[in-house]
Amino acid sequence: MEFAQRRGWQEAVRLLCQRLQRTLRQCEGELHNLARRIEPVRPEHQATAADICRDLMALDEEFGGVEFDRRAGTLSVCTESIELDGVLLGRFRILLDLADLASGGMLCYSVIALEPNPAACNPSVTHPHVQDEALCEGQGHTAIRTALAQRRLLDFFQLVAGVLRTYNEDGPFCSLDGWSDSECPDCGELCRDGRFLCCMTCDDRVCEDCSYSCPGCEKDFCIRCTALCQDCDIACCQNCLSKCSACRRNLCAGCLESRPDQRCSRCHVQKSESNNAGGPGAAPSVQEPAVAPLQPHGVGQAPLPA
């Protein structure tokens, strides 16, 4: 901005001022939000033993059962089967660790998928807002923390279940639009689950664009499990390729069958030419000596001492 002021670029100065003001306002808002988030929760109200007992009875009715594992010190409920935007995610167990809760731990509960249908792109994401069994509470963060601090168990479980029943398309770990999309290991493109083909050799799943149908056996293979026929340049699986009897290059069954001598086109031509050359009536060819003639001693060479 100083540079622009020195140069007298008034319009640039005005624009930079606007941007700076906007950024400062954003910073102010962010700092305000941050201050609110780190503000310790003041438990004005603390549930009594009777409240907790009533909460447990209400939870039993609301979720159709509460499980208390005395040994592990956990309390859990199960949600109904959750379906968001047509994607069935199954039931979830909300598991509250009472020891962690008592010690004021931030991660005192987990969300476990009972019938997991994880995102294809990340198996640890079992819900758009759950990764590694940890729920990202989003809008419900403060309310959930307050409910935990005040030991309002019914409200806590209801709030967590509420987050699980809602899809926020602006900030999921994995979008529901591409829930069953996974990455093709060959091209890296995200593809629908049904568009993957399994290689018959290595069992890798590749997208339709990266799979090759072998013309010999008509089965699907990935690019790594195929090789080109050196004659016709068609990709075939290893089982349908044979070796040229002369040069050992790959040949597909079609190319091999067309030549009874089991040779590739190059070796076949070479053999035909040599046959023609050596046939009856042909002029005898002058063969070059296989070994180069020895140079007389002293030409281009230095004698080695004995």
Add this chain to the structure above:
Amino acid sequence: MKILLINNDGGGFADYVEVDPDTTVLQLFNRHMKFAQPEHFLIRVNRLPCTADQALQEGDRVSITPTRIEGARRNRRSCGRARRNLNAFALACPGRHA
């Protein structure tokens, strides 16, 4: 008369509030949730579903919970940091964390 009002919207709070006798659930909602629509909330009195015209009584527990609570994507770096801090705390104070 005094009732316990639990508002699980936004920050979430639970506190005793004074209401006039014969105040209905809807009147209480409108007073405390000025810009909200009742149909977007699960309102319970003493942990049970209620009607909008149900009159409140002394010592009632009223909870207002939004039906839609949008989760988000956790900041992975801060999440990892929180876990590391928690682990460090657990190591430093094993008795307390156990």
